[in-house]
Amino acid sequence: MDEQKVIEQLLAAYPVYQYGFFQSKDLDINSRVREICQTECERYGTSWSxxxxxxxxxxxxxxxxxFPEGLLFSTVAEVKNILDMQETLSTRFAHEEITVSVEREMRKNGLDVLTLSSESCAICSSCAYPGxxxxxxxxxxxxxxxxxxxxSSLVEKLKMDYYLGEQTLLWFSLILFRKR
Structure with a gap:
């Protein structure tokens, strides 16, 4: 089974804007990103995600x-005012549903996956973490x-778009995979 071909076929069923495949060993992993989480994100230390x-x-x-291989994909959402965080974040749920569906389909096709997505999890109104x-x-x-x-480094390597204008959002998900 050619995993990439199978994944491309299943992605065709969803409104995915762009996608690319990569080797996990080529990911740019930097502890500085974590430092930014800790100093600038209000969700740091408040969520299991x-x-x-x-x-x-x-x-x-x-x-x-x-997980030797990975998939990065994006979806697009239009907003009237990108500075309106409530409007902006409300568009994320459609992307997350696509992520859940793609992940489920990959599992059905015999792959083990590790799924990472945009922003912190928002399934529950109040996260159970840490109690x-x-x-x-x-x-x-x-x-x-x-x-x-x-x-941004991965997006650049895959020649994907990172910015589409002031009223267009790109949401990203990254799914690492391996044969079961």
Whole structure:
């Protein structure tokens, strides 16, 4: 089975804007990304999908290395005002549903996956972290940056778009995979 061909066929069923395949060993993983999470993100230390709950950068690197191949894909959302965070974030749910569906299809096709997505998980109105286990570990996707991955570097390597204008958002998901 050619995994990439199978994945390309299943992606055709979804409104995916762009995608690219890569080798996980070629990912740019940098602890500086984690430092930015810690100093600039309000979700740091409040969610199972964010640091420190996802593990150290080195532990994340070890998880990543268990999956030799990866898929990065993007979806597009239009907004009236990109500075309106409520409007902007409301467009993310459609992207996350596509991510869940693509992940499910990849599993059905005999692949083990590690899925990372955009932003912190927002399935629950209040995360159980740190007092209780995640309520939806089968649906919760840590954010790409939580693992120290430099998304802009990968987007550039794959010759994908990163910016489409002031009223257009690009949401990204990264799915690492291996044969079961």
């Amino acid at each position: 964010c640091p420190p709950a996802v593990g150290t950068v080195e532990e994340c690197r070890e998880k990543i290395e268990k 209780a286990p995640c309520r939806h570990p089968d649906r919760m996707h840590p954010c790409i940056e939580s693992h120290g991955i430099v998304v």
